[in-house]
Amino acid sequence: xxxxxxxxEIYRRSFATIRAEADLAGIPADxxxxxxxxxxxxxxxxxVRDLAWSPGVVAAARAALRAGxxxxxxxxxxxxxxxxxxxxxxxxxxxxxxxxxxxxxxxRLGTTRSAAALALWGxxxxxxxxxxxxxxxxxxxxxxxxxxxxxxxxxVLGVPVGFIGAAESKDALAANTLGLEYLVVxxxxxxxxxxxxxxxxxxSESER
Amino acid sequence: xxxxxxxxEIYRRSFATIRAEADLAGIPADxxxxxxxxxxxxxxxxxVRDLAWSPGVVAAARAALRAGxxxxxxxxxxxxxxxxxxxxxxxxxxxxxxxxxxxxxxxRLGTTRSAAALALWGxxxxxxxxxxxxxxxxxxxxxxxxxxxxxxxxxVLGVPVGFIGAAESKDALAANTLGLEYLVVxxxxxxxxxxxxxxxxxxSESER
Numbered sequence: 479x480x481x482x483x484x485x486x487e488i489y490r491r492s493f494a495t496i497r498a499e500a501d502l503a504g505i506p507a508d509x510x511x512x513x514x515x516x517x518x519x520x521x522x523x524x525x526v527r528d529l530a531w532s533p534g535v536v537a538a539a540r541a542a543l544r545a546g547x548x549x550x551x552x553x554x555x556x557x558x559x560x561x562x563x564x565x566x567x568x569x570x571x572x573x574x575x576x577x578x579x580x581x582x583x584x585x586r587l588g589t590t591r592s593a594a595a596l597a598l599w600g601x602x603x604x605x606x607x608x609x610x611x612x613x614x615x616x617x618x619x620x621x622x623x624x625x626x627x628x629x630x631x632x633x634v635l636g637v638p639v640g641f642i643g644a645a646e647s648k649d650a651l652a653a654n655t656l657g658l659e660y661l662v663v664x665x666x667x668x669x670x671x672x673x674x675x676x677x678x679x680x681x682s683e684s685e686r
Numbered sequence: 687x688x689x690x691x692x693x694x695e696i697y698r699r700s701f702a703t704i705r706a707e708a709d710l711a712g713i714p715a716d717x718x719x720x721x722x723x724x725x726x727x728x729x730x731x732x733x734v735r736d737l738a739w740s741p742g743v744v745a746a747a748r749a750a751l752r753a754g755x756x757x758x759x760x761x762x763x764x765x766x767x768x769x770x771x772x773x774x775x776x777x778x779x780x781x782x783x784x785x786x787x788x789x790x791x792x793x794r795l796g797t798t799r800s801a802a803a804l805a806l807w808g809x810x811x812x813x814x815x816x817x818x819x820x821x822x823x824x825x826x827x828x829x830x831x832x833x834x835x836x837x838x839x840x841x842v843l844g845v846p847v848g849f850i851g852a853a854e855s856k857d858a859l860a861a862n863t864l865g866l867e868y869l870v871v872x873x874x875x876x877x878x879x880x881x882x883x884x885x886x887x888x889x890s891e892s893e894r
Contacts, residue, residue: 492850518848521849666729669729669879670767671877671878
């Protein structure tokens with residue numbers, strides 16, 4: 479069968495197509511870099527219209543990663559999608575969802591396992607890059623924790639997906655008065671692939 | 687903050703919303719079960735319009751999994767997204783992308799690492815459930831391999847994502863005259879999250 483087999487060329491043409499088709503006017507250059515990679519992960523250039531961000535989010539996340547901050551995520555698929563060689567400081571990538579303590583914690587807190595797992599992030603939350611790529615309850619719980627005095631992360635990617643609570647949890651992050659730097663995909667869209675893509679864009683400016 | 691914290695209730699309402707909004711008329715019941723879970727993973731009920739399948743694909747994949755067939759995938763994120771407790775026969779989930787032999791193989795074959803990694807599937811291809819959730823080149827290469835006489839998998843999920851080759855590779859799978867049972871998402875959409883969701887739907891009929 480006839481098709482392009484050169485990985486570098488596929489990347490080049492992919493990003494060129496995205497930059498030609500996506501309406502990136504009016505998006506700051508650093509956010510656009512992240513947007514392009516998220517579009518690459520979902521195949522949809524209209525993702526742009528659902529993006530919302532705080533002006534300092536990309537700079538804050540990049541500075542945190544360069545300084546060695548961990549990446550904390552609610553989903554093992556997100557952790558699996560982070561390209562380790564792109565990380566500037568061999569940063570730790572943490573997902574506590576399968577910790578044996580989580581089911582009991584969830585029962586005790588009366589919430590989902592995804593939300594309860596955040597309790598195990600502990601002090602690592604201070605200055606971390608948090609990426610919620612699956613569960614709206616995890617994002618709601620994060621906002622509750624920070625409002626209650628938990629250490630503040632350097633930046634929060636809010637990209638949970640789905641039909642119950644996803645849009646609302648991301649609206650709540652974008653409206654936060656806690657001083658949280660954020661990037662969200664409004665509405666139902668989201669998920670681990672575009673969340674990992676955003677992390678990979680924050681980790682390195684290389685498009686390859 | 688006020689939101690639904692009961693995981694079972696979130697699942698129930700999510701699937702009810704999908705079944706209320708998605709146009710599943712005209713889709714066989716077994717394919718619809720898979721479609722609902724794929725929609726759950728991407729947040730988009732219009733995914734239905736891009737689905738194409740061979741009539742026997744779900745039955746073939748389920749029979750293979752019950753008989754202990756492995757799942758072979760091009761992407762570690764897909765492998766990470768398979769819920770092991772859903773698998774009917776503790777099936778092996780194989781991704782060979784990070785095998786140390788892959789870079790040399792890719793250079794020798796003049797293709798991407800994702801495509802070259804398929805060479806390491808070997809005899810496991812016979813009767814397997816193959817899930818291509820990332821790289822169009824991997825799907826093209828699979829079709830070339832089977833056309834050249836490689837063992838035939840029981841079913842192929844063709845869900846690569848992106849702008850270069852994704853739509854074409856999935857059209858080629860859907861048009862195959864090799865007797866391959868298939869399920870594809872036509873166009874640019876696809877990716878590891880909806881691919882893993884499809885595998886989880888094939889593995890078990892439980893919506894939870």
